[in-house]
Amino acid sequence: MDLFPGNTARGVKRATRINIRKNFFITTSLATLPFTCANAFDLRLNFIDEQQQSISGVVAEVAGRPVGAAPAEPAIMDQINRRFVPMIVLVQTGELVSFPNSDNVRHHVYSFSDIRQFSTPLYADEHVDPVMFDKPGVAVLGCNIHDSMVGYVYVSRWQDRAISDENGVMTFTELSEKPQTFSVWHPWLQTPENTLEIDLSAVADGVAFDVTLPVKSPDTQFGFRALVPEASR
Structure with a gap:
């Protein structure tokens, strides 16, 4: 599966x-x-x-x-064929996650999760700043344009x-x-x-x-x- x-x-x-x-x-x-x-x-x-x-x-x-210093380079959760790819990203506390858009349509990534709430601008292939996840837990992500898109950022302190x-x-x-x-x-x-x-x-x-x-x-x-x-x- x-x-x-x-x-x-x-x-x-x-x-x-x-x-x-x-x-x-x-x-x-x-x-x-x-x-x-x-x-x-x-x-x-x-x-x-x-x-x-x-x-x-x-x-x-x-x-x-416990985790040490976070990596300098952000983790990547791309958007391909109107899906988050990969659907699940595992990072440590304090790590950045970048959300590039490889589709030819615009996306608007957001999360209302307790550990991290954010909303990106509506964007296509232009650069969007990565998001830092500094609390452990799971952030559930969606796209305001494509309701079927769901992704998860799992933030670990270990x-x-x-x-x-x-x-x-x-x-x-x-x-x-x-x-x-x-x-x-x-x-x-x-x-x-x-x-x-x-x-x-x-x-x-x-x-x-x-x-x-x-x-x-x-x-x-x-x-x-x-x-x-x-x-x-």
Whole structure:
């Protein structure tokens, strides 16, 4: 389930916990990853839905190590064929996001989300200043001209964070210690806050595993707007 055609970020108030020892959503795979040093290890996550299809755009965080200085260059969320591309951008607190317009029509990007409210001018291919996201959480974006356009900027305060690729694969490398839990987020998750907290206490070092998520595509719920959280519209 690839969210990003042509392309390969919310503080968690509530979460549904998953304990892998009860085998609710996680199935340990046979693959293992080598360690780079005695105290560091890698985790490989394979996100799939209940039909065994891969899920891109899943965001996972390992709490513990705060972010450092933000990158100088902004992250990019383009507008292509009247869609935000990629649909989900993962950034850290204090990072800039640029919204170029690669379409031959004008767009007007905005967000009413608690973590960042903004509205760009109506523009086509002219330059628009990037937007800084300095609070953790999820900003839901829209276009005032094209109501079907919805994008998400996930802003993390943790150094150890990642987003799954078009094959649903995510890798954490050289974690400083074994995490006991981490949280995952996806806009199509059928859970409170679109978030799940996953218990890693029973995961052996270096073991890769599949994570099955209860997601529902908005294509079956009257378009993208159907799954935008009400509080974020």
